[in-house]
Amino acid sequence: xxxxxxxxxxxxxxxxxxxxxxxxxxxxxxxxxxxxxxxxxxxxxxxxxxxxxxxxxxxxxxxxxxxxxxxxxxxxxxxxxxxxxxxxxxxxxxxxxxxxxxxxxxxxxxxxxxxxxxxxxxxxxxxxxxxxxxxxxxxxxxxxxxxxxxxxxxxxxxxxxxxxxxxxxxxxxxxxxxxxxxxxxxxxxxxxxxxxxxxxxxxxxxxxxxxxxxxxxxxxxxxxxxxxxxxxxxxxxxxxxxxxxxx
Amino acid sequence: xxxxxxxxxxxxxxxxxxxxxxxxxxxxxxxxxxxxxxxxxxxxxxxxxxxxxxxxxxxxxxxxxxxxxxxxxxxxxxxxxxxxxxxxxxxxxxxxxxxxxxxxxxxxxxxxxxxxxxxxxxxxxxxxxxxxxxxxxxxxxxxxxxxxxxxxxxxxxxxxxxxxxxxxxxxxxxxxxxxxxxxxxxxxxxxxxxxxxxxxxxxxxxxxxxxxxxxxxxxxxxxxxxxxxxxxxxxxxxxxxxxxxxx
DNA sequence: TTCCATTTGCGTACATGGTACCTGAATGGT
DNA sequence: ACCATTCAGGTACCATGTACGCAAATGGAA
Numbered sequence: 001x002x003x004x005x006x007x008x009x010x011x012x013x014x015x016x017x018x019x020x021x022x023x024x025x026x027x028x029x030x031x032x033x034x035x036x037x038x039x040x041x042x043x044x045x046x047x048x049x050x051x052x053x054x055x056x057x058x059x060x061x062x063x064x065x066x067x068x069x070x071x072x073x074x075x076x077x078x079x080x081x082x083x084x085x086x087x088x089x090x091x092x093x094x095x096x097x098x099x100x101x102x103x104x105x106x107x108x109x110x111x112x113x114x115x116x117x118x119x120x121x122x123x124x125x126x127x128x129x130x131x132x133x134x135x136x137x138x139x140x141x142x143x144x145x146x147x148x149x150x151x152x153x154x155x156x157x158x159x160x161x162x163x164x165x166x167x168x169x170x171x172x173x174x175x176x177x178x179x180x181x182x183x184x185x186x187x188x189x190x191x192x193x194x195x196x197x198x199x200x201x202x203x204x205x206x207x208x209x210x211x212x213x214x215x216x217x218x219x220x221x222x223x224x225x226x227x228x229x230x231x232x233x234x235x236x237x238x239x240x241x242x243x244x245x246x247x
Numbered sequence: 248x249x250x251x252x253x254x255x256x257x258x259x260x261x262x263x264x265x266x267x268x269x270x271x272x273x274x275x276x277x278x279x280x281x282x283x284x285x286x287x288x289x290x291x292x293x294x295x296x297x298x299x300x301x302x303x304x305x306x307x308x309x310x311x312x313x314x315x316x317x318x319x320x321x322x323x324x325x326x327x328x329x330x331x332x333x334x335x336x337x338x339x340x341x342x343x344x345x346x347x348x349x350x351x352x353x354x355x356x357x358x359x360x361x362x363x364x365x366x367x368x369x370x371x372x373x374x375x376x377x378x379x380x381x382x383x384x385x386x387x388x389x390x391x392x393x394x395x396x397x398x399x400x401x402x403x404x405x406x407x408x409x410x411x412x413x414x415x416x417x418x419x420x421x422x423x424x425x426x427x428x429x430x431x432x433x434x435x436x437x438x439x440x441x442x443x444x445x446x447x448x449x450x451x452x453x454x455x456x457x458x459x460x461x462x463x464x465x466x467x468x469x470x471x472x473x474x475x476x477x478x479x480x481x482x483x484x485x486x487x488x489x490x491x492x493x494x
Numbered sequence: 495t496t497c498c499a500t501t502t503g504c505g506t507a508c509a510t511g512g513t514a515c516c517t518g519a520a521t522g523g524t
Numbered sequence: 525a526c527c528a529t530t531c532a533g534g535t536a537c538c539a540t541g542t543a544c545g546c547a548a549a550t551g552g553a554a
Contacts, residue, residue, distance in 0.1 A: 006429070008442040023520040023531040049511065060533035062513075071512065122369055125420045127443070132452050139454035149457045150464045154479055161408035173372045182253070195255040196374070205379050207386035210396045217397045232401055232487070239486035240479070269501030270549040296540065307504040309542075318541065 009073040010128060027057060029067050033077040037114065040078065044178060045116040048078075075120050080128030082114045088133075092140045096244075097234055099141040103134070104163050104230050111167035115175055118167050146243040155237050162233045166226050256320040257375060274304060276314050280324040284361065287325065291425060292363040295325075322367050327375030329361045335380075339387045343491075344481055346388040350381070351410050351477050358414035362422050365414050393490040402484050409480045413473050 014029050035056050039048040050071060051061040068074045086106045092099050111118050121131075138159065142152040177187035200209050217225055238244050261276050282303050286295040297318060298308040315321045333353045339346050358365050368378075385406065389399040424434035447456050464472055485491050 006427070007438055011442050011445070021522045021527085021529050023529085025531065027531095050513080051511080054533090062515095062533050062535095063531080065513070066531060119370060122415070123366060125423055125439075127439075127446070132446065132455060136452040136455050139458065143454065148463075149454070149461050151479075152454070153458045153462070154476060157412065158405075158409070158480070158483075161412045162405070165404065165408045168369070176372055180253070191254055192372075192374075195258050198258070199374070199379065205383040207390065207396070207399070208379060208383050211386065211400045214396050215400070216395075229401060232398075233405070236405070236483035236487050240483050267501085268499065268551045270503080272502065274502095297542080298540080301504090308540095309504050309506095309544095310502080312542070313502060313504095 008127075009069065009076050012069065014067065025066070027059070027063070027067060029077060030081075032057070032064055032067055033074065033081050036074055037078050037081055040116050041114055044175070045075075045120065046179070072124070075124065076126045076128060079117065079120050079126055080130045082110055082117045083128065083130035083134055085110050085113070086130070086134050088137045092137070092143065094144075096141045096145060097238070100138065100159055100234065101230065103138055103141070104159065104226075107134075107163050108167055108170075108226060111164075112171065115171050118164050118171075119175075122164065145241050147241060155240075158237065159233055162229060166229055170222050170226070255374075256316065256323050259316065261314065272313070274306070274310070274314060276324060277328075279304070279311055279314055280321065280328050283321055284325050284328055287363050288361055291422070292322075292367065293426070319371070322371065323373045323375060326364065326367050326373055327377045329357055329364045330375065330377035330381055332357050332360070333377070333381050335384045339384070339390065341391075343388045343392060344485070347385070347406060347481065348477065350385055350388070351406065351473075354381075354410050355414055355417075355473055358411075359418065362418045365411050365418075366422075369411065392488050394488060402487075405484065406480055409476060413476055417469050417473070 032053060036048045036053050039052060039056065050064055054061040054064050064074075068077070086103075088103065088106065089099075135156070138156040139152055142155060145152075147155070173187070173192065174184050177184040177191075180187065180191070182191060196212070199205065200212060203209070217228055220228070279300060283295045283300050286299060286303065297311055301308045301311050311321075315324070333350075335350065335353065336346075382403070385403040386399055389402060392399075394402070420434070420439065421431050424431040424438075427434065427438070429438060443459070446452065447459060450456070464475060467475070
């Protein structure tokens with residue numbers, strides 16, 4: 001065994017598929033990661049403890065450390081497994097708006113399937129292969145619009161920011177309710193509700209009040225809301241790209 | 248004592264300044280929160296444990312629970328204390344772009360002073376009074392542009408998303424380095440560096456490569472980079488507001 | 495002044511988490 | 525048949541949030 005140098009998980013191969021002597025590994029990174037994802041989907045990341053994952057696999061907690069150096073690295077693996085579900089064509093179609101819409105919807109779907117994904121993604125700087133693949137596709141959609149690489153990166157970031165924060169809005173307080181143990185309806189009514197009502201009735205923040213009370217989009221289906229916001233971002237981008245502004 | 252109903256921290260007054268019988272409180276929420284913020288600024292949120300905060304105040308961990316129901320509520324208080332440092336005029340000046348630029352710079356300053364702020368803010372749905380004040384100012388800057396409340400909310404969100412993710416970019420891997428215990432230079436060189444180099448040299452992601460290698464803005468000072476991105480967002484917003492597009 | 499209901503201070507204790515270390519079992523080349 | 529090598533996983537340690545309970549302080553009532 002080498003120095004166990006501290007480095008990114010993506011630089012440390014699993015090590016098996018070697019033919020020398022020694023006991024055969026009984027598990028695999030992928031198997032462990034899938035188990036962790038399944039638990040996190042159902043009960044939140046905080047339920048996916050080393051002991052719990054190992055228990056689900058019918059082994060002891062310490063066995064996992066033969067496959068994953070630290071729990072944080074397992075998070076990276078979970079993120080990349082979730083990102084791998086984002087299905088995209090090999091390259092851009094030429095219709096930049098269609099490509100980015102597809103990307104956004106796929107990302108939203110993955111974010112809803114794995115309610116922990118966006119939170120983890122936001123909390124740690126990770127660059128797994130599937131994240132790179134998805135990112136590359138986003139950048140490539142802008143290729144051929146005459147933008148330089150800094151503008152491409154900037155616009156792709158703008159879109160990414162929107163998608164992430166829209167997903168957070170959609171699942172944010174649902175997750176918070178689960179974390180605190182209350183069912184969502186009770187949480188909204190008893191936990192956050194009274195305070196928001198007090199703030200609204202105080203009249204101290206009139207525009208906030210209007211955004212709570214007078215919103216028309218608030219009553220749309222979540223998917224339509226997402227689409228509306230997305231279209232606005234894409235409009236904004238289009239308005240700033242000279243080669244796309246033929247008016 | 249009442250039912251100890253589970254509700255937002257903002258609905259539970261501190262309770263002191265009562266004149267009945269009973270021992271006088273020796274501490275205060277504000278004092279506790281300030282201590283927590285000081286520790287988190289210097290050593291990260293994970294260092295601001297209940298025991299540590301209490302120790303810093305010269306008392307026992309359990310004493311804090313007379314002032315704060317749960318550790319998560321203390322996070323809400325920390326967030327709002329940090330947000331209170333964002334200095335803004337009482338109302339919009341009429342120059343929407345100037346107002347939003349001021350807001351963005353103040354937010355960036357707070358985010359750099361308190362490297363944990365954006366992460367906490369993103370990870371939990373909180374609505375403290377100072378956050379509401381800041382949010383109301385953002386909304387008010389758009390008032391008078393002829394937008395309806397949904398568009399105002401949307402554009403304010405767009406700006407907010409940019410500011411937050413720009414701050415995250417600026418401090419993101421610095422914080423990660425601190426978390427893992429390595430000094431930043433070592434982290435970049437030994438931890439993430441080798442992997443990024445391998446990805447770049449593989450040539451698998453050409454546009455990612457260009458964004459890493461060919462970027463011109465990458466060599467700007469952080470503040471200028473922030474300003475560039477901000478201007479682009481504001482341009483995008485301006486392009487979509489009919490009453491601001493006299494061209 | 496003397497009590498006593500009330501409120502704070504905080505030590506003890508427990509459950510839960512990551513993970514270092516170590517022993518024993520399995521494995522395939524010599 | 526032996527042995528270096530690798531995996532399985534039990535035990536143990538330390539850190540964390542926090543429930544519980546009792547002692548100390550406090551001010552109004554008697």
